[in-house]
Structure formats: C-alpha cells, structure tokens
C-alpha cells in the first residue's frame with residue numbers, strides 16, 4: 001500500500017513536470033473576434049443564422065423570394081453600405097412607411113427575430129459579403 005502511494009506521487013510529479021514543460025514551449029494564442037471584420041467563422045455562422053431567420057423572405061441561398069425579400073446576391077444596396085450601416089439596417093428593418101422602402105413589403109426589425117444578438121447580425125453581414 002505504501003509503495004503504491006509513492007508510485008502515484010511520482011506519477012503526479014512527472015505529470016506536473018510535463019505540464020510545466022508544455023506551458024513553456026506553447027506560444028500564447030489570442031483569439032480576437034472582430035465583429036465586423038469579415039472573418040470566415042463568422043460568415044459560416046452567419047449563413048446558419050440567415051437560413052433560420054432570413055431565408056423565409058430572402059431564400060435559402062439568399063436568391064430572394066418573389067413578392068417577399070429581394071435577392072441578396074450581387075446586391076447594390078448591400079455593396080453601397082459599410083458593415084456598420086448594414087448591421088444598423090438589419091437591426092432596424094425597413095417598414096413600408098419608410099420612404100426608402102422599394103418593394104411595398106415590410107422588412108421586419110432583426111428579420112422578425114428579436115433574440116438575434118449583435119454578434120449574430122455581424123456574422124450575417126460577413127455572410128452577405130461573401131455573396132457580392
């Protein structure tokens with residue numbers, strides 16, 4: 001019993017030493033999330049968000065739906081906006097009472113999904129950028 005305890009203690013010490021060794025050689029990694037930076041992970045997540053929240057009106061592949069939401073691909077409005085402006089647009093939507101409304105159909109605030117976070121909306125913008 002006594003011997004076994006020692007073996008375990010030695011094993012623990014060896015593990016500790018190994019752990020220290022690893023932390024010496026590992027370079028610190030910093031993950032920086034740039035909300036509007038066009039990062040690839042963001043676009044992938046944005047596509048998933050788009051499919052659940054926006055596709056009913058804008059199509060599964062953002063191709064648009066007749067009489068609902070316009071085509072998001074090669075879209076002049078999207079191209080003319082900064083990332084920040086697009087985020088603000090999606091947060092606010094564009095109702096039929098807005099003089100800028102072009103279709104006579106309502107674009108609901110946050111695509112009608114109030115639980116969307118700013119991060120998710122920024123990811124959607126990253127996704128929209130991949131379609132231009």
Ligand code: HEC
Nearest residue numbers: 053054057068069070077101102103104105106107110111
């Ligand atoms: C209920 C339908 C509906 C949903 C859901 C919806 N939209 Fe829209 N969206 C519209 C309509 C309609 C317009 C056009 C408004 C107008 O006439 O100016 C529009 C316009 C836009 C535009 C401007 C493009 C242009 O050419 O005017 C963007 C960008 C956009 N939507 C993004 C989104 C995103 C991102 C989502 C999901 C978060 C979303 N929309 C969800 C209906 C919808």
